[in-house]
Amino acid sequence: MTPPVFVFDHWATLHQQRVEQVLSRALPGDDTLPERLHEAMRYAVLGGGKRVRALLSYAAAELAGATPLAADAAAAAVELIHAFSLVHDDMPCMDDDDLRRGKPSCHKHYDDATALLVGDALQSLAFESIANTNAAQALKQVQVLAKATGSRGMCGGQSIDLQSTGKRLSRDALETMHQYKTGALIEAAALLGAYTADQTDKQLITTLTQYSQHMGLAFQVVDDILDATADTQTLGKTAGKDALQEKSTYVSLLGLEEAKALVNTLYAQTLQLLAGFGPQADPLRGIAKFICERPF
């Protein structure tokens, strides 16, 4: 029997809708005390975003032989961490951005103090969601996610970014910054997915680590390309900010054409990495294509 043809768009839509429901259930209702905070948390998390990190968790879970049900908490947790980082990054003392996912950012729609608390509470909720599964490898998931979130991960990357604005970075320094800032959480998304299985093979973790390092880098290069070439309406966030803030980007460092070539190389290497796997790697292949072929 021929296996059914895998259509990534269908798979992605299905799992985007799935994590949206999981997130909606995980977030306290806006009729729960404190109502305003819960309303703002829901505003910051629900109804937006491509959910790339959640898709990665589901895709990695599929490769590891775990069900989407087992991966729900992990997928939600990485999106909660991502949403918390967006809320805090948009605040006036950080990137000071009024627009996010095509609507006013959290501190604009509410206020700075609420945005601060929203981010803080979303982080706690991410860890609570994972821990409440009582899954066999839930503690491992907490370890991986906490490290990827903190000072040697995402928050650390933000700090390096702040220190680097206005400086011309070497390519090594730029890669380090992005490995912390976005790469760490993308890697965690994949590993958390794998750890939703009751046990996980070491070789699989190595493959997923390499996969997500390639994808983390590609994701950032594409982001830099889009920031330089797309308009605000297409992006759903303020375009052209990197140049305005004199940030080092892959476009400023390599030029537009070489940046595009780098994405293509990373995509080819990633497919090669997954060559030994069957259809259970199709979602990961689809995500790689989606990340590397975002229109630019």
Next chain:
Amino acid sequence: MTPPVFVFDHWATLHQQRVEQVLSRALPGDDTLPERLHEAMRYAVLGGGKRVRALLSYAAAELAGATPLAADAAAAAVELIHAFSLVHDDMPCMDDDDLRRGKPSCHKHYDDATALLVGDALQSLAFESIANTNAAQALKQVQVLAKATGSRGMCGGQSIDLQSTGKRLSRDALETMHQYKTGALIEAAALLGAYTADQTDKQLITTLTQYSQHMGLAFQVVDDILDATADTQTLGKTAGKDALQEKSTYVSLLGLEEAKALVNTLYAQTLQLLAGFGPQADPLRGIAKFICERPF
């Protein structure tokens, strides 16, 4: 053989020094990338504070028959969460306080963006520290600490507090606010200590929950009394702020004398709660006395 007399001051000093060392080891060095963030995290956490929450964890662990070694991560984690909350609370968009533990608060000594990231990264580090123990009940600890930190705990209490400033609260509403804002983490500190044992008796959890609810309330009433009566130098933070910001406090609600009487009642009830225990409850008795008899 007569057991040695328990001297709380010695026990407290010993465990304050102990958690200081645990925290210093848990925090990345300020020579680790990103150096400035790590320096700021150490500035915000080390060398200050009475470490009441850590003492509670160690004391509860002793009652549960666990060693101080087993309780180190829990004690450090509750202090990391507490430190993160202080850093964020002091920021201009929240309480806007320049002084903390007798020195410039984190955002004054560094900057707002760094303070934001310090708080975020300290929260992650708390969960990472617990998860890395791989202890039998570590997942339970993550569950309890995450809930106590988030929107139905400490962050939620801050949100209620912000919404309540300038309003006259009923005593019920004031108690709810403080149960979220400080009570939840104090309760978590005790429970985390108990969960450092390989297994924990349900009755013990009930006793510790009641104990910490009494102590959480007493702690807040004493704080309100001190804010109204002590000077800034004695407190190590700005005194008289509650009246200035028109916050509802136990002093504004009950008057000074009735507030003091409430603390005495809570202390007596707490000793009664521990009456059935032997010397293994001495640290908890000592903490109750310490909280209720802070000079006022």
